Amino acid sequence: MGQAIEKPEEKREIGHDEYNPVGTLALILLYFVLLVFLWFFMYFVEFLGNDPTVVGTVVASGVVG
Amino acid sequence: MKIHTYEKLWLGAAMVLIVALIATITYGAVGLGISMVDDEEETIDPDALDEDDRFNDPRVEHVGENEYEAYVVARTFMYQPDPIEVPANSEVTFYVTSTDVIHSFSVVGTNINTMVIPGEVSSMTAEFDEPGEYGVVCNEYCGSGHHTMEGQLHVVPEDEFDMTELEVEGDDEVAEDDEVTLNVSVENGMLDDLETTIEAEIGEETFEEDVTVEGDSTYETTITVDAADLGEGDHDWSVTVDDYEDSGTVTVVDDLEDDGGDDDE
Amino acid sequence: MTMSESGGTYIDNFPAEARVVRSALYSSFLALALGGLFGIIQTLHRTDIYRFIESDMYYTVLTAHGVFLVVTFTIFFLVGVFTWAVTTSLDRGVEDIRFTWLWYGLMTIGTVMAAAAILAGFTDSIDMSADVLFTFYAPLQAHWLFYLGLVVFVVGTWLAGADWFRSWWAWKQENPDERIPLPTFMVLTTMLMWYIATIGIAVSILVFLLPWSLGIIDSVNPTLTRTLFWFWGHPVVYFWLLPAYMMWYVMLPKISGGKLFSDPLARVVFILFLLLSTPVGIHHQYLDPGIAEGFKFIAMTNTMFLLLPSLLTAFTVVASMEHGARQRGGTGYFGWLKALPWRDPVFAGMALAGLMFAAGGFSGMINAGMNINYLVHNTLWVPGHFHLTVGTASALTFMAATYWLLPQLTGKALWNRSVALVQVVLWFLGMTFMSNSMHRAGLLGIPRRTAEPQYQGFEFEAGVGSVAELDFQLALGGALLAISIVLFLANVVGTAFNGRSDDLPANEFAETLSGPEDSPQVLDNLKLWTAIAVVLVILAYSFPLMSIVDRGGLYGPDISPFPVSIETLSLLAFTLEQYTTAAIATTGEFVQTTLTGVIR
Missing domain, CATH: 2.60.40.10 (Immunoglobulins)
Structure with a gap:
């Protein structure tokens, strides 16, 4: 049937004022939590765990000396 | 401007996230002292490396207690010196330059990684606590033999190291x-x-x-x-x-x- | 929202324009076919599963893969879909179809020139090659035809933009009080970004690389041409992405059975891209010597704030889909997802592309981070990232959009919707394997852009799984993607040979829940946003560029600086002053309006 969009029987109109994208909020907050977790994992485990890491000369001599 | 409450909330969360990302990087830079390869070194004539005290004889030098400097030349398709030998429990500053095209100097399995650009000297300081053998790869395309460009970095036990x-x-x-x-x-x-x-x-x-x-x-x-x-x-x-x-x-x-x-x- | 009154298909309303758009899309798909072929050769070669070319030829293949896919495929699709968007949303044809064919012709000629230079690298009998990869970093040098081809191609895109601006100006004369229709707004802001961004590549090629390849000048400053490349090289990723964003905003809500959640925020998003896309390019040079850490930090903060428009897009687009799902009877926090039209290849393709982009957004955050770049720079992680963004968010959205556009442009029904659905799902699966493998391999330090990531003196150590497993995933992903491209092309060809259909939907785009009337007028002040964008670019780039020229010389260390004429300088200063005054005068007004808007 070409391009026609399938129209389910129970199609209803939801206007601007009655619509709260609660599902979107739920999804995007999950995404937020995932991003924060992965960021910390990548920075503190993958990156800092991959030493030796380049350090400034001043800081380095401070640590060694 | 009409913005839904949920989207305002998300806008706020997104800003918090962005600031947190910048804060983490800043902590790494200031708190942990991770510094970037930068413009600290003087430029150099890539066609006259043999007139430069550091790069006419690519080598490792002992410059202070547990402190070493490695002068490395990257060229199609090799590194000099190879292998680079340093002792464990040392602080090594790498000075890397190129005689021809853009290369990289990337020590596999570590965060020692820099672009090597003709005319510029990349300097990086790193501490080696443990002995180990690392591969060095060029991860910037440098010509038809790019995939053969590799070297070695040997961190030898302190008591076995001498010059x-x-x-x-x-x-x-x-x-x-x-x-x-x-x-x-x-x-x-x-x-x-x-x-x-x-x-x-x-x-x-x-x-x-x-x-x-x-x-x-x-x-x-x-x-x-x-x-x-x-x-x-x-x-x-x-x-x-x-x-x-x-x-x-x-x-x-x-x-x-x-x-x-x-x-x- | 203005929409075609006649309610017919695009080809019914704009038969002449439909021919140009169709030609642009077919050019795009030809590039996809070639680029895809080179892609599968690479995955098999890299992983050492099947090598039938010499390893030095891998770099010719890689150059062709990069240029054909990220320049030809994406940008030909962009000019096609943007022409569709402008004519549809303004409901008027182009002002002069001969001009439209002119820019299409220039883009085609430019592509043929660059392609000839690249493909000549496969044979020794022609003394020409351009094995310089998509980034053509000097001192690697391509044949001059490659650089000239790029110039002609970019000039074509400039004229295309002029064509769309011309349509808008003509429309504005007749509709002085109306807001710019959203699709046209998106096209215009994207093109303004493009005009600013292409300054970098134009200067790099015309002033340095082209004269150098012709032997007119002896040397270049490698850091300078590299920096000018990334001046363009980062905004170009938004040039690939924004047509996809546009389709997510103006088509996806409709396909989902709903309306666009917020037109004002869509405009804010595109303005943010105009402002922030360019002053960030130095984040590609975090590990470059000769650039101060401070400049790198500034580029990082700009880049991080560039996450904002994408994060806002995620909300607005998903909320629009949810609106469709709820209108179709969806319920619950997550249950509504089941009410979406997953069997529609247009929807499924775009939604899966968006999902992958969410993952690509994460690896992008890592790439944006300054010091963490030591971990991932130039490893396979980076192509892993952009195969999710340009390789899926853009490519898969373009393919899904094609299933909607092609019938509009040909008046013929899509050849096979089931094949189309299988195609988009295969792309999703293939890219899941491939990008997962690439990201993980990158963390082991396996480099990108190499024919043989197998070394004599050491081995890569995998903490989880093994290198062999990663290679297998890479090759499997590549194979699935190659099959997906074949199915896509089959559908395009099948549709072209179909008979005309009377049963096609009208050429319409999504209505809005919150329309442009909910946003301040200043959002449509394109002069203002352009001025601010220019100022931001000057702030971000003037000092780094001056420092690079100061260190390495304009034409490298050997040649004394080329004199810039006094006229050029004073003209530049005058333009700057004009822009800055305009910007300062109206920013205050905008900040006031938006802030009160947001707070309220």
Whole structure:
């Protein structure tokens, strides 16, 4: 049937004022939590765990000396 | 402007996230002292590296207590020196430059990674606590043999590390009435004094000399033995200093074939 | 929202324009076919599963893969879909179709020139090559035809933009009080960004690389041409992405059965891209010597704030989909997802592309981070990232959009919707394997852009899994993607040979829940946003560029600096002054309006 969009029987109109994208909020907050977790994992485990890491000369001599 | 409450909430969360990301990086830079490759080094003429004190002889130098500098040249399709050898429990500053195109100097399995651009010198300081062997790869496309461009970085145990170089010059042929001479030079690249023993063996004769080679200097000595004591024929000689050995053969002849021998300039 | 009154298909309303758009899309798909072919050769070669070319030829293949896919495929699709968007949303044809064919012709000629230079690298019988990869970093040098081809191509895109601006100006004369229709707004802001961004590549090629390849000048400053490349090289990723964003905003809500959640925020998003896309390019040079850490930090903060428009897009687009799902009877916090039209390849393709982009957004955050760049720079992680963004968010959205556009442009029904659905799902699966493998391999330090990531002196150590497993995933992903491309092309060809259909939907785009009337007028002030964008670019780039020229010389260390004429300088200063005054005068007004808006 070409391009026609399938129209389910129970199609209803939801206007601007009655619509709260609660599902979107739920999804995007999950995404937020995932991003924060992965960021910390990548920075503190993958990156800092991959030493030796380049350090400034001043800081380095401070640590060694 | 009409924005739904949920989207305002998300806008706020997104801003918090962005600020947190910047804060983490800033903590790494300021708190942990992770510094970026930058414009600290002077530029250099990539066509005249042989006139530069650091890069005319790519090498590792001992510059302070547990501090080393490695001068590395990247060129299609190799690194010099290779391997780069440094001791464990050290702080190494790499200075890397290129003679031709853009390369990288990337120590596999570590955060030591830099672009190498002709005309610029990349400098990076890193601490090596443990011994280990690392591969070095070029991760920037540099031409048809790019995939063959690799090197090695060896972090050797501290007590096995030295920067001693032994060089011996000996005669090939000596007349029986002359002396066999070995000119021995022991170079100590470390800043600390090197206490060691030079042991030499010529034929059946043995010599031993306890020496102290001062930091960043070369000790030279000459070992002589009367050729007559060795007798006519071939005699193997060897000189050892710690784990380094140099050896050769000297032939003692009855008489040099003609006058054009050793005395002749 | 203005929409075609006649309610017919695009080809019914704009038959002449439909021909140009169709030609642009077919050019794009030809590039996709070639680029895809080179892609599968690479995956098999890299992983050492099947090598039938010499390893030095890998770099010719890689150059062609990069240029054909990220320049030809994406940008030809962009000019096609943007022409569709402008004509549809303004409901008027182009002003002069000959001009439209002119820019299409220039883009085609430019592509043929660059392609000839690249493909000549496969044979020794022609003394020409351009094995310089997509980034053409000097001192690697390509044949001059490659650089000239790029110039001609970019000039074509400039004229395309002029064409769309011309349509808008003509429309504005007749509709002085109306807001710019959203699709046109998106096209215009994207093109303004493009005009600013292409300054970098134009200067790099015209002033340095082209004269250098012709032997007119002896040397270049490698850091300078590299920096100018990234001046363009980062905004170009938004040039790939924004047509996809546009389709997510103006088509996806409709396909989902709903309306666009917020037109004002969509405009804010595109303005943010105009402002922030360019002053960030130095984040590609975090590990470059000769650039101060401070400049790198500034580029990082700009880059991080560039996350904002994408994060806002995620909300607005998903909320629009949810609106469709709820209108279709969806319920619950997550249950509504089941009410979405997953069997529609247009929807499924775009939604899966968006999902992958969420993952690509994460690896992008890592790439944006300054010091963490030591971990991932130039490893396989980076192509892993952009195969999710340009390789999926853009490419898969373009393919899904094609299933909607092609019938509009040909008047013929899509050849096979089931094949189309299988195609988009295969792309999703293939890219899941491939990008997962690439990201993980990158963390092991395996480099990108290499024919043989197998070395003599050491081995890469995998903490989880093994290198062999990663290679297998890479090759499997590549194979699935190659099959997906074949199915896509089959559908395009099948549709072209279909008979005309009377049963096609009208050429319409999504209505809005919150329309432009909910946003301040200042959002449509394109002069203002352009001025601010220019100022931001000057702030971000003037000092780094001056420092780079100061260190390495304009033409490298050997040649004394080329004199810039006094006229050029004073003209530049005058333009700057104009822009800055305009910007300062109106920013205050905008900040006031938006802030009160947001707070309220």
